[in-house]
Amino acid sequence: MINILAVENNQKTAALLYSVLSDRSRYHLAVxxxxxxxIEAIGLKKFDLIIIDRDLSFLSGIKTxxxxxKRLSFNVSPFVITCGSALTEPExxxxxxxxxxxxxxxxxxxxxxxxxxxxxxxxxxxxxxxLKSYAEYLERFG
Numbered sequence: 039m040i041n042i043l044a045v046e047n048n049q050k051t052a053a054l055l056y057s058v059l060s061d062r063s064r065y066h067l068a069v070x071x072x073x074x075x076x077i078e079a080i081g082l083k084k085f086d087l088i089i090i091d092r093d094l095s096f097l098s099g100i101k102t103x104x105x106x107x108k109r110l111s112f113n114v115s116p117f118v119i120t121c122g123s124a125l126t127e128p129e130x131x132x133x134x135x136x137x138x139x140x141x142x143x144x145x146x147x148x149x150x151x152x153x154x155x156x157x158x159x160x161x162x163x164x165x166x167x168x169l170k171s172y173a174e175y176l177e178r179f180g
Contacts, residue, residue: 039063039064039065039066040064040065040066040086040087040155040158040159041065041066041068041083041084041085041086041087042059042065042066042067042068042085042086042087042088042089042155043067043068043070043076043079043080043085043087043088043089044067044068044069044070044088044089045070045071045072045073045075045076045088045089045090045091045094045099045102046069046070046071046089046090046091046120047071047072047091047093047094047095048091048093048120048122051091051120051146052069052071054146054148054151055067055069055089055151056069058148058151058152059151059152059155064159065155065159068083068085072094072095072096072097073090073094073096073097073098073099073101073102073105073106074096074097076088076090076102076106077102077105077106077109080106080109080110081109084113084115085115086115086158086159087115087116087118087154087155087158088106088115088116088117088118089117089118089119089120089142090102090103090106090117090118090119090120091119091120092119092120092121092122092125092129092133093121093122099119099133100129100132100133100136103117103119103133103136103137103138104136106136107136107137116137116138116139116140116154116158117133117136117137117138117139118138118139118140118141118142118154119133119138119140119141119142120142120146121141121142121143121144122144123143123144124143125141125143139154140154
């Protein structure tokens with residue numbers, strides 16, 4: 039079972055993630071609305087994939103990503119960032135420093151969400167190896 043944490047304050051996006059990742063035999067999805075709650079959640083459970091909304095209230099998506107990565111230390115759980123609009127290059131570079139695996143911009147693609155979760159389920163190795171495999175997969179099956 040793959041444990042997924044979604045830090046998402048957009049109800050529409052949270053509902054979409056829940057519907058796409060609702061296969062209880064394969065995934066367990068926990069949805070929280072704030073970075074502060076996410077920080078508490080990772081202290082209680084190990085998550086294999088963490089999805090973070092860029093546009094969180096109070097503690098921004100980037101601050102949440104940095105805080106989570108710091109607390110996770112050597113745990114290489116991949117991060118995915120959901121965006122309400124396109125990222126700027128400096129924003130993307132800042133997120134990549136936290137170990138972000140992918141960026142999902144609107145409209146969110148159901149196949150891409152499943153592909154990401156399945157790639158984690160099939161064996162997350164290192165960010166470099168997985169980015170290469172993921173890029174090759176997207177190139178072939180897009």
